[in-house]
Amino acid sequence: MAQTLRLCRLIAVAALAVVSLAAQFEREPIPERPEVNEQEIADGKRLFDGHCAGCHGPGGRGALGPNLAKPKLSRVTDAESLFLIVDLGIQGTEMPRGWQLHDLEIWKITAYVESLGKLDPEPLPGDPVAGKRVYESKGNCAACHWLNGSGGRQGPELSEIGAARSVAHLHQALLEPSAAVPRGFLLVTAIHKDGRRMEGVRLYDGPFSIQIRDFSDELHSLMKSELTEVVKREGESSMPSYAATLSNTEMDDLVAYLATLQGGS
Numbered sequence: 001m002a003q004t005l006r007l008c009r010l011i012a013v014a015a016l017a018v019v020s021l022a023a024q025f026e027r028e029p030i031p032e033r034p035e036v037n038e039q040e041i042a043d044g045k046r047l048f049d050g051h052c053a054g055c056h057g058p059g060g061r062g063a064l065g066p067n068l069a070k071p072k073l074s075r076v077t078d079a080e081s082l083f084l085i086v087d088l089g090i091q092g093t094e095m096p097r098g099w100q101l102h103d104l105e106i107w108k109i110t111a112y113v114e115s116l117g118k119l120d121p122e123p124l125p126g127d128p129v130a131g132k133r134v135y136e137s138k139g140n141c142a143a144c145h146w147l148n149g150s151g152g153r154q155g156p157e158l159s160e161i162g163a164a165r166s167v168a169h170l171h172q173a174l175l176e177p178s179a180a181v182p183r184g185f186l187l188v189t190a191i192h193k194d195g196r197r198m199e200g201v202r203l204y205d206g207p208f209s210i211q212i213r214d215f216s217d218e219l220h221s222l223m224k225s226e227l228t229e230v231v232k233r234e235g236e237s238s239m240p241s242y243a244a245t246l247s248n249t250e251m252d253d254l255v256a257y258l259a260t261l262q263g264g265s
């Protein structure tokens with residue numbers, strides 16, 4: 001009996017996995033693209049302002065999400081790949097699926113985003129080569145951040161941060177870290193029944209246990225029955241502000257360097 005139950009559950013889980021895989025990688029064939037003209041682009045802008053500008057900024061110049069007003073987007077190869085990103089989102093990131101959008105609306109948005117790539121690119125102050133030196137020699141960034149195969153784990157990985165965030169967001173993250181905490185990142189303090197406190201980044205929070213990475217990069221699995229409280233420190237960051245420790249030039253150089261980190265190296 002128990003075995004049949006387990007088997008059923010296994011089949012259910014497998015079926016679910018197949019369905020969600022299909023949702024991720026398959027859809028009906030993309031309908032033929034309408035002619036791109038001024039009207040399509042204007043309609044696309046209106047849709048973009050409503051659905052996308054909240055994350056990608058007005059004119060797609062970037063906010064929490066990356067700047068889209070660039071001739072080459074790191075995840076886009078052609079019009080159809082752009083269509084699919086808007087339709088299906090990017091798994092494992094804050095880029096959502098375009099549930100509410102019809103295919104023809106997605107083509108309009110595609111036309112608008114493509115038109116942004118033809119505008120003059122925003123000039124970036126700062127020198128990425130000098131910025132790499134700032135990263136390596138000042139601020140101890142690598143103690144907390146994983147980058148291209150090494151570093152600490154307390155903060156988020158930075159190997160693709162330039163593709164994921166705008167320059168404005170990167171500046172804000174360095175000046176005022178607690179104002180720019182990424183979704184899903186949470187500092188917690190777990191208070192043990194005997195009064196001991198454990199601080200760190202929440203990795204997993206289940207009904208019976210919580211997993212925390214402490215500030216020396218060690219993992220801890222704590223049983224909730226042993227704890228009196230888990231304090232969720234929403235909007236708090238363990239990253240120091242660099243407003244006072246880096247000069248304006250160093251800050252611009254560092255941001256220019258972070259903007260070049262697009263993964264794949």
Ligand code: HEC
Pocket residue numbers: 048051052053054055056064065066068073074075076082085086090093094095096098109113163164165
């Ligand atoms: C909730 C925030 C959010 C919304 C809403 C959102 N995006 Fe995004 N988008 C992101 C983030 C964050 C990324 C970067 C993901 C990554 O690569 O880590 C992204 C990535 C992208 C990319 C890939 C960029 C590249 O460099 O290849 C495109 C294109 C894009 N978004 C277009 C859109 C469009 C068009 C809309 C509206 C239909 C939209 N996004 C709505 C957050 C958002």
Ligand code: HEC
Pocket residue numbers: 135138139140141142143144145154155156161165170173174177178180181182185236237238239240242254258
């Ligand atoms: C003491 C650990 C620590 C140090 C040192 C540190 N960071 Fe962070 N960093 C974090 C944590 C934790 C977060 C996530 C919460 C937040 O956004 O403030 C973060 C967030 C970020 C983000 C935003 C990530 C995102 O997805 O939006 C960037 C960019 C960043 N750090 C860059 C740097 C750079 C560059 C340095 C060195 C000048 C640095 N950090 C030093 C811990 C640290």
